[in-house]
Amino acid sequence: MKKSVFLGTLSLTALAAGFASAATLDDVKARGTLNCGVSTGVNGFSAPDSNGVWQGFDVAICRAVAAAVLGDPMKVNFITTTGQTRFSALASGEIDILARNTTWTFSRDADLKFTFAGVNYYDGQGFMVNKALGVSSAKELDGATVCIQTGTTTELNLADYFKANNMKYEPVPIETNAEAQQQYLAGACDVYTTDASGLAATRATFADAENHIVLPEIISKEPLGPLVRQGDEQWSDIARWTLNALIAAEEYGVTSANIEELAKSTENPEIKRLLGTEGELGKMLGLDNDWAVRAIKAGGNYGEIFASNIGEATPIGLARGLNAQWTQGGLLYAPPFR
Amino acid sequence: MSDTHAQTVPFVRDTMLPQQAPPTSQIGAVRWLRENLFSSVLNVALTVLAVGTIVWIVMHIGPWLMNSVWNANSLAECRQILAGESGACFAVIRDRWHQLMFGFYPSDLYWRPILAMVLMLVAIAPILFDKLPRKLIWFSALYPFVAFWLLWGGSLWLPLAVIGGFAVGYGAFLGLSRVTGSVLALIGAVLAAIVWWVWLAAPVSSALQSAVSLSIRPVPSRDFGGFMLSIIIGVTGIALSLPLGIMLALGRKSDMLLIKAISVGFIEFIRGVPLITLLFTASLLLNYFLPPGTSFDIILRVIIMVTLFAAAYMAEVIRGGLAALPRGQYEAADALGLDYWKAMRLIILPQALKISIPGIVNTFIGLFKDTTLVVFIGLLDPIGLSNAIRADTNWNGIYWELFIFIGVCFFIFCFGMSRYSMYLERRLKTDHR
Numbered sequence: 001m002k003k004s005v006f007l008g009t010l011s012l013t014a015l016a017a018g019f020a021s022a023a024t025l026d027d028v029k030a031r032g033t034l035n036c037g038v039s040t041g042v043n044g045f046s047a048p049d050s051n052g053v054w055q056g057f058d059v060a061i062c063r064a065v066a067a068a069v070l071g072d073p074m075k076v077n078f079i080t081t082t083g084q085t086r087f088s089a090l091a092s093g094e095i096d097i098l099a100r101n102t103t104w105t106f107s108r109d110a111d112l113k114f115t116f117a118g119v120n121y122y123d124g125q126g127f128m129v130n131k132a133l134g135v136s137s138a139k140e141l142d143g144a145t146v147c148i149q150t151g152t153t154t155e156l157n158l159a160d161y162f163k164a165n166n167m168k169y170e171p172v173p174i175e176t177n178a179e180a181q182q183q184y185l186a187g188a189c190d191v192y193t194t195d196a197s198g199l200a201a202t203r204a205t206f207a208d209a210e211n212h213i214v215l216p217e218i219i220s221k222e223p224l225g226p227l228v229r230q231g232d233e234q235w236s237d238i239a240r241w242t243l244n245a246l247i248a249a250e251e252y253g254v255t256s257a258n259i260e261e262l263a264k265s266t267e268n269p270e271i272k273r274l275l276g277t278e279g280e281l282g283k284m285l286g287l288d289n290d291w292a293v294r295a296i297k298a299g300g301n302y303g304e305i306f307a308s309n310i311g312e313a314t315p316i317g318l319a320r321g322l323n324a325q326w327t328q329g330g331l332l333y334a335p336p337f338r
Numbered sequence: 339m340s341d342t343h344a345q346t347v348p349f350v351r352d353t354m355l356p357q358q359a360p361p362t363s364q365i366g367a368v369r370w371l372r373e374n375l376f377s378s379v380l381n382v383a384l385t386v387l388a389v390g391t392i393v394w395i396v397m398h399i400g401p402w403l404m405n406s407v408w409n410a411n412s413l414a415e416c417r418q419i420l421a422g423e424s425g426a427c428f429a430v431i432r433d434r435w436h437q438l439m440f441g442f443y444p445s446d447l448y449w450r451p452i453l454a455m456v457l458m459l460v461a462i463a464p465i466l467f468d469k470l471p472r473k474l475i476w477f478s479a480l481y482p483f484v485a486f487w488l489l490w491g492g493s494l495w496l497p498l499a500v501i502g503g504f505a506v507g508y509g510a511f512l513g514l515s516r517v518t519g520s521v522l523a524l525i526g527a528v529l530a531a532i533v534w535w536v537w538l539a540a541p542v543s544s545a546l547q548s549a550v551s552l553s554i555r556p557v558p559s560r561d562f563g564g565f566m567l568s569i570i571i572g573v574t575g576i577a578l579s580l581p582l583g584i585m586l587a588l589g590r591k592s593d594m595l596l597i598k599a600i601s602v603g604f605i606e607f608i609r610g611v612p613l614i615t616l617l618f619t620a621s622l623l624l625n626y627f628l629p630p631g632t633s634f635d636i637i638l639r640v641i642i643m644v645t646l647f648a649a650a651y652m653a654e655v656i657r658g659g660l661a662a663l664p665r666g667q668y669e670a671a672d673a674l675g676l677d678y679w680k681a682m683r684l685i686i687l688p689q690a691l692k693i694s695i696p697g698i699v700n701t702f703i704g705l706f707k708d709t710t711l712v713v714f715i716g717l718l719d720p721i722g723l724s725n726a727i728r729a730d731t732n733w734n735g736i737y738w739e740l741f742i743f744i745g746v747c748f749f750i751f752c753f754g755m756s757r758y759s760m761y762l763e764r765r766l767k768t769d770h771r
Contacts, residue, residue: 040722041729048726050433052442080716088622178728205735207417315731
C-alpha cells in the first residue's frame with residue numbers, strides 16, 4: 001500500500017508542480033476547489049454537522065470566497081489545522097486561505113509574512129464566574145483561582161491585567177476548552193477566562209447556564225480575521241474585498257433574499273457598483289462582475305451570517321456589540337466600493 | 339471359623355459408612371471465599387475495602403448509565419428528556435457514529451471501507467492461523483493493493499501498475515541471473531523495479547486508463563477520519579514495521595560496519611525522538627522542503643513516520659529475542675552449512691520471534707494507540723472528531739459519553755490483539771516443563 005500511495009502522490013506531485021509558480025487565483029481556478037484552513041472545531045465558528053458539512057462563522061467566509069471565485073459555495077476543501085499547524089499550512093501552500101479565528105497581530109503580519117484580509121470578528125478576553133461567588137466585576141477577583149489555557153495570549157493578558165490592578169490569582173493550567181468546561185463545572189477554579197465569544201459558547205452548553213455570568217470587563221483586543229500569504233496581492237485583494245462586500249451588503253441593506261431584486265431595480269450607485277450592474281469592479285480583481293452577488297448569496301450578508309451562526313437567536317447568543325456596523329455604534333466599516 | 343468371629347467381635351461393621359458431604363466450610367463458594375477473600379486479617383480488610391469501592395462506583399455510575407438517553411438530536415434535548423435527573427446522553431454516538439467510524443467519507447460509499455475491512459480479516463486470517471489453506475496467502479499479498487483501490491478509489495490501473503513493478507523486478511532477476519551472479523542480479527532487479535515505479539508506472543497506468551477505463555470514484559485523503567483512519571494507520575504501520583524491525587535488528591547484529599552503523603544510528607535517532615516530533619516533522623517541516631504546491635499525501639506521511647517509529651522499537655524487541663538464543667543455535671546453523679539467510683530464516687528467527695512475541699504485540703498495541711496522536715497535526719481521528727463534534731452547537735458540552743465510546747472501541751481492538759498473542763504463545767510453546 002505504501003508504495004502505491006507513494007506513486008499516486010508522486011504523479012500528483014508532478015501535476016501540482018506544474019501549477020506551483022502560477023498565482024493563487026489561477027491555482028484555485030485550475031483545481032476547481034478552494035483549500036480553506038479551519039480549526040478542528042470551535043463552537044459556532046467552524047464545526048462539521050452530522051452530515052459532515054462544515055458550518056460556522058469562519059466557514060461562511062470560505063464559502064463566500066469560493067462562491068466569488070468559483071461560483072459555487074460548496075466547492076471548498078476544508079483542511080483542519082491546529083494552533084500549531086495553521087501558519088505552516090498556509091505558508092507552504094497547503095491551504096489558500098486561513099479562516100481560523102486567528103488574532104491579527106503585528107508579528108503575524110510582519111514577521112510571519114501573512115496578509116490579513118480584515119477583521120470578521122472583534123473579540124476580547126473576558127471572565128466567567130459562578131453567580132454563587134457574588135462577584136459582579138473583574139476588579140473583585142483578587143485571590144481567585146483561574147482556569148486558563150496554557151501557551152495562549154490569554155495567559156499573558158491575564159497576568160498583565162492582574163498585575164496592573166495589583167491583584168493576585170492562582171492559575172489552573174488546562175489544555176483545551178472542553179477540559180476547561182469540565183474543570184470549571186467541577187469547581188477546580190472560580191473563574192474561567194478565554195475569548196468572550198468562547199465564554200458565551202461555553203456558558204450556553206451548561207445545564208444551569210443561568211447560574212453563571214460573564215463579567216463585563218474585556219481585558220484584551222482580539223481582532224480575528226481571515227489571512228492569506230503575503231506576496232500575492234491579487235489574491236489578498238479578493239479575500240479582503242469579499243469580506244468587505246459582505247459587510248457593505250449589510251450596511252446597504254442587501255440580503256440574500258432581496259439581492260436578485262435589488263440587482264435589477266436599485267438606483268443606489270454604490271449598490272449598483274457592488275452588485276456589478278455598474279462599473280467594472282469585478283474585472284479589477286480578476287473576477288467577473290457578479291462576484292459579490294455570488295458571495296452574498298452564499299450565506300447572506302455579514303449580519304445574516306452572524307445571526308445564523310453565533311447571533312442572539314442561536315444557543316451561543318452573542319450580541320453584536322463591537323461587531324455592529326459603524327452606523328450602529330460598532331467597528332464594522334467597509335471602505336467604499338468605487 | 340467364620341462363626342467364632344461373628345460371635346467374638348460383635349461391633350465390627352460389615353458395611354461401609356455412606357459417603358458424607360464434606361463440611362460446608364470446605365466446599366463450593368464458601369471454601370472459595372474463605373481461601374481467596376477472607377484467609378487472613380489483611381485479606382478481610384482488603385476485601386471489604388474493594389467491595390466497598392466497587393459498590394460506591396456502581397452506585398455513582400450505575401444510575402448515570404442506566405438512565406442513558408439514546409434518542410435525541412442535541413444535548414439540550416437530552417437534558418429535556420432527563421428532566422433534571424443524572425443520565426448519560428449516548429444519543430451523540432447514535433447521531434454521529436458514522437463520523438466516528440468513517441470520518442467524512444462519502445456516505446453512499448461506506449460499502450468500500452466496510453468491504454476493505456472484511457477483506458482485511460480474510461487477508462490476515464492465513465497469517466494468524468496456520469490451519470487455513472496456504473494458498474490464501476496469495477490473497478494476503480494482493481490485499482494491500484485491493485484495499486488501496488477500494489479506500490482511495492480512482493483508477494484500478496495504478497495499483498495494477500505497481501504490482502507490475504514486482505513482475506518487472508522478477509523478470510529482470512531471471513534475465514540477469516543467467517548472465518551474472520545472484521547478488522548482482524538482485525541489485526539489478528531492485529533497480530529495474532524502482533525505475534518502473536518512479537518513472538514508468540504512472541504514465542503506463544494513465545495510458546491504460548485512457549485506453550480501458552477501470553475506475554471508481556476517488557476519495558481524497560482529507561475525507562478519511564474516525565476509526566477508519568486509526569485502523570488504516572495502525573494496520574499499515576503494524577504490517578510494515580515488523581519486517582522493517584527484523585531487518586534493523588539483524589542489521590544491528592551484523593558484522594558489516596556500514597550496515598551496522600546505519601542500523602544503530604537509525605534506531606537510536608528514532609528512539610531518542612518523541613513520536614509527536616516526527617509527526618510534526620511530517621506535517622510541517624516536509625512542506626518547507628518540498629517544492630511549493632506539492633501535495634504529498636498527509637496520511638501517507640503519517641504512515642511513514644509511524645512505521646519508522648514503531649520499527650525502531652520493534653528492532654530492539656527482536657534484538658532481545660536474538661540475544662536470548664543460546665550461542666549453540668547459531669553455531670549449529672553454521673555447522674549444517676547453511677548460508678546466512680537460510681540460517682536466519684530456518685533456525686534463528688523462528689526461535690527469536692517466538693521469544694519476542696509479548697514484546698512485539700506490546701509494540702503493536704502501543705502503535706495502535708499512538709495513532710490518536712495525529713490529532714495534533716489536524717487529522718480527524720476519533721479523538722479529533724470528538725473535538726469537532728463537541729464544537730457543533732448541538733453537542734457542545736458533551737464529554738464523557740464520547741470518550742467512553744472511543745475508549746471501549748480501543749479496548750476491544752487492543753484486548754483482541756493481546757488475547758491473540760497469548761493464543762500464539764500457547765500454540766508455539768515447545769519447551770518441556
